[in-house]
Amino acid sequence: MSERSEVPSLATDGLTKAFGGVVALDGATVEFRHGQVNALIGPNGSGKTTFFNCVTGMIRPDGGQVTYQGRDITGAAPHRIVRAGLGRTFQLCRVFPRMTALDNVLAAVRPVGLTGLLRGAHVRADLDRARGWLTRLGIEHLADVEARNMSWGQQKLLELAGVLMSDPETVLLDEPAGGVNPALLDRIGTLVRELNAEGRTFVIVEHNMDLVMSVSDHIVVFDRGRPIAEGPPSLIRSDERVLGAYLGV
Numbered sequence: 001m002s003e004r005s006e007v008p009s010l011a012t013d014g015l016t017k018a019f020g021g022v023v024a025l026d027g028a029t030v031e032f033r034h035g036q037v038n039a040l041i042g043p044n045g046s047g048k049t050t051f052f053n054c055v056t057g058m059i060r061p062d063g064g065q066v067t068y069q070g071r072d073i074t075g076a077a078p079h080r081i082v083r084a085g086l087g088r089t090f091q092l093c094r095v096f097p098r099m100t101a102l103d104n105v106l107a108a109v110r111p112v113g114l115t116g117l118l119r120g121a122h123v124r125a126d127l128d129r130a131r132g133w134l135t136r137l138g139i140e141h142l143a144d145v146e147a148r149n150m151s152w153g154q155q156k157l158l159e160l161a162g163v164l165m166s167d168p169e170t171v172l173l174d175e176p177a178g179g180v181n182p183a184l185l186d187r188i189g190t191l192v193r194e195l196n197a198e199g200r201t202f203v204i205v206e207h208n209m210d211l212v213m214s215v216s217d218h219i220v221v222f223d224r225g226r227p228i229a230e231g232p233p234s235l236i237r238s239d240e241r242v243l244g245a246y247l248g249v
């Protein structure tokens, strides 16, 4: 596991978000350090996805601040946040079902349907990178298969390949293990560690504790829209507040 870096990657200060009367984020102040595999865990409805949505510009927080690598990105448009180096996958994986795997990955960096004729060099470079990521993620044999004909786990890897096309320094993964078979789960865990060793920071929202405990350097635990504990897996495993939030004891 990597050393805990002192450089902040993604941080929030007093982030709040309510939906009608439901408080999803209740003054969440969190810091994820550069170069680490971080996990964000917590019971259903504790605000994890809302947190991701706020920091990636999908929804605007009611209050508080989001900083990425020291820059205020609160309320910035999603494409600007991606350009700043923050990529994400979704709980309900987002791929174009009727496009091939290769086209899906290419779509991450150029508009769907754009002909390559006028931009030959760029397209060839993109094509090489897209094939490279499919290979890296072990799904190159599916390059010409439409996403709808791929397994759920393969679609998740495909979505991740698209995210990696924008070369994010920090990658947010929303429930990468959800609905994925054990073999693919192993591959996802290994990939996260490898990509981290190459310098990418991760923040992973996940319910699968085996994955969380095996890949994470640092874990933040949410309950009712704010962090209640944080630390390395060894500490979190035995934290009474965490057991209480999960088990109601």
Ligand SMILES: Nc1ncnc2c1ncn2[C@@H]1O[C@H](COP(=O)(O)OP(=O)(O)OP(=O)(O)O)[C@@H](O)[C@H]1O
Binding pocket: 019, 022, 023, 024, 042, 043, 044, 045, 046, 047, 048, 049, 050, 051
């Ligand atoms: N668009 C929305 N409209 C209304 N309520 C919402 C909306 N999004 C989230 N909520 C509510 O906000 C709270 C936090 O939801 P959120 O999805 O962020 O939790 P979570 O920790 O990601 O849950 P899970 O682990 O089940 O995915 C929940 O009570 C949820 O019902």
